[in-house]
Structures are given as structure tokens and as C-alpha cells.
Amino acid sequence: MLKAERLQKIVEQIAKDNKVVLDDLSQLLNVSTDTVRRDIKELSDKGLLKAVRGGAIIGSPVHPHFKERQHIDTHHKKAIAQKVLEFIKPGQVILVGAGTTTTAAIYALPKDITLTVVTNSFPIVSILEDYPNVDVFFIGGQLNKHGFSTGGYETIEAIRNFRADICLFGICSIDLKLGITGADHEESLLDRAMIETSKYIIALSTYDKIGVSDPYYVCAANAIDALITEKDPSTADLDGFKHAGILIK
Amino acid sequence: MLKAERLQKIVEQIAKDNKVVLDDLSQLLNVSTDTVRRDIKELSDKGLLKAVRGGAIIGSPVHPHFKERQHIDTHHKKAIAQKVLEFIKPGQVILVGAGTTTTAAIYALPKDITLTVVTNSFPIVSILEDYPNVDVFFIGGQLNKHGFSTGGYETIEAIRNFRADICLFGICSIDLKLGITGADHEESLLDRAMIETSKYIIALSTYDKIGVSDPYYVCAANAIDALITEKDPSTADLDGFKHAGILIK
DNA sequence: ATGTATATTGCATAATATTGCAATATGAAA
């Protein structure tokens, strides 16, 4: 039986009974419980069900599309997420922008962490549902085109009411001279608002976004305190940023 | 039985009877009272109920995020949703409270309707993603325990910035003399804010919520303009409301 | 006060999860 078939059957079962049991599936699908467990984890990552000890149960009534966790498993993003953890201390208030990179970082947080997360991203909210010690504050506003976050005037105004310890945001492009820039005007404004009201700014970026630029200006490169990429921080290419006083991780 | 199932069943019981008894659960779930006690403690830590000697009682209204519960009254809710449609006109701004009844009503909207929906409910946002002509405005704030809506000071403040044509909200209890009341203090405040800033108030209620009351006052019965239930509006029991100037559907 | 029911705690046992690893299968590029 193909793996895809198995996953499908598991989803069907869930739809029918609201739950599946590990051992039952193992028998039904003729694979080891290990495999079933991995299947369930995969489906759980996609938000199609909720993995629990001994099996899985139906997830929340929120549309799976909302969870958009498909893209978070890339190698790069996991590496970045791991580095983010070094900066976050329990009890802090952390302002998190929308985007796949930040979502991946949040996804990598240990389940028992104590935090206050302020965000305008629906997928991030959805992830944090299972974190008992994380207070979530959602920033309202106009739903943006993709439906994964809010934006617009009210969102920016709401952000201005916070003074976060840390701001975590993914960047489109960063260049030492041209600063941080984005491809979307509205998002650039949001990012700027977030940066302006936070004490410590962490920018997340994959390596290919460094040294390039986009049309909309967000802030100067040295407005950020730390830059996290998936590469080794000792790479010579990043020396310029180090000299500008930015911590590279 | 999975532990997660047990926890769900306990929450369901609470939602139904407002209380659970240790020994009953022990029998029903086929586990020792120790285990039930631990389950209750866990749920109590999450704020889903209040543990008391010998069992547990309702903490605040339970969000029916378990499928079983959602299927209760589906029929009624569909009937209600159909009636709601008569009130909504294309192009209006409509403020929608969180809850299964309102969610059902939104779910019944025709896909091509042109509207602006303002809501603090994640499931409603998720439904409206597929509506190309619906502008969605999400009201931010503190995420509530169950993660399906926001609440608190900021949410109320944000609501005050709107002047909706229609306010749609589900009610816990309505009584001609005692007015509209709710089981959760915070939610009552939210409802009141919504009512105060809207031009036309539609209350949704299943028939069993009429003539009863809960601890927290929301508004006088005649503060609403229309009351929609699943029953025939000519039922004599509702005459009192009609005389108070409330349109019954 | 006294007895009974309920709670708490520590512990032993069993069930389940995680991790690393090796064998095999799959797929894409040379």
C-alpha cells in the first residue's frame, strides 16, 4: 500500500469516528506502529488532525488552510528556528510578524515555554493553541489577500500599543546600504511599526535574501539587533553586517 | 479509550449538565477515580472547568469544540441560519459575535454575497476565506482559553470603533423581565459593546434558552430588534417579546 | 468529636514516544 493511501485512510477514519487508535491502524494498514505514528505526525503537522497519546483525534474546527504548515519543514527554516530559541527567554513579550519563516520558528518552540506572543498571523495562533503557558494576543485588522494575517491601519495602530521585549520578523531583502526592503508596501509599513515599538529586533532571513533589495523601504540595516540565517555566522560575506553592529547567528 | 477522548467526554458532560461526579465518570469511562481526578485537575488547569470536592462544575461556558457537541442542534441551527438571511442585505457591514449559532448562520450565506463582516471569531474568518466578495475585519485582543475567539479590553475597544448596520450574536439566555444574560462575564461585556455600536440587533437563540437566565447581565430584552429561533414565530410563548416590540422570526 | 468520603502523595507497572540506526525502496541525474 502506498503511503499516500495510508494517509488518506487515516484521514477518512478520523472523519468517520473522530478518532483513530495507533494499534488499530497498524493492523488495518499492515505497517508498524512506528510508521503509523510518523504518518499521524505528518498529518498533524498539516493540521488535518490532532495527534494525542495512543492515536489521534479530530482537529479544531478551523479550516486546515488556515494553518498553512506545509512550508515549514524545509531544512533551512528548521536551522533558523533553532537559533531563534537562543534569544527567547521565558516570560518575555514577543512580537511576531506573519510569514513562513517566523511560523517555523514558533513551531520549533518547546511546548512548555512561558511567553506572551503578540501576532497578526493566523497560522501562528493556530500553532500556539496547544501551548498552555503561552498567552496569545492577536492583532486585529483587515484580513489580507491570502487570509493568513491581518493588516491595514488598525493593525498598525494596535501594534503601537505594545512594547515588546523582542520583535521577530522575516525579511524580504536586506542590503547593508539599501537597508531592509520588502515587496509589499503594506507589509513594509507593518514591519516598520513592529520594529519601532520593540526593544530588541531579530530579523530572520534565508541566505539568498541578503545583498538584494525590493521596492519598499522598511528600515536601515543597522536598525536591527540580530540577523539570523541558516548559514554559519562566520561566513565572510556577513562581515559588513557585523561591523555595522549587528549580531549574526 | 484514549486519554484525549476521556477529557473530551468530561468536557461534554460539563457542557450538558454543568457538573460531573467523580464516581459516575469513573464508571462511564472505565478508569479509576484517581485517573478521573487527575483528568479533572488537568482540565481545571486549562481553565475548562472548576474542580470541586467530589467532581467538577462549569467554570465558564464551554466552547463546544468537540465534534459531538457541534452536531447537537445542527438542524435547529440551520433553520436559524436560513432566517438570518432575510435580514442581511448586500453591502452591509455586519458585526458577528463568536459562537456555534452565529458560525452556522455565516456558514449558510450564499457564496457570492457582498458584505463586510467584522468578527472576533476564528472559525468565522476561516469560513469567509472562500467568499470573494466578503471583506473581513478581524477584531484582535487576548486569545481566549479555547483559542477560537478573542476577548478582553482591546477587543471591546476595537469594537467601539465600528458602527455596524447589523449585529448578530448568539445568546445564552433571554427572559422578558431579566433581559439577556450570559454565563461568562467577559463575554457579556463583549456582547454589550457589540450591541451598543450597531444599528440593528439580531439575537440568535435556540428555543431552550428562552425564559431562563444566567448570572451576567448583557442588556434589556427590548434592546434587541429581532429574535430568531428555530421555532415557528407564531408560537404563543413568544407573545411577550412581540409586545415588547421585538420582531420574532 | 467522630466516622466517612474525598484528596494527596509516592511508587510500581505497563503503555506509549523518541531517537538513532540499518535495510530497503524510490527517484533523479549522469
Added chain:
DNA sequence: TTTCATATTGCAATATTATGCAATATACAT
């Protein structure tokens, strides 16, 4: 085709969690 990289799967060792039991403490009713 051949070769190499990657994904999949099962297995074993280890860690974690869940559960019932017993001993002890606490609350409640009369």
C-alpha cells in the same frame, strides 16, 4: 542502465507518560 541521493520503514534502546494501588492526610456531615 548505472549511480548517487533521498525517503521510507522497521527495529531496538531509552525516555516519558499514564494508570492503579496503597498509605496517609484532609475536609465534610452529623
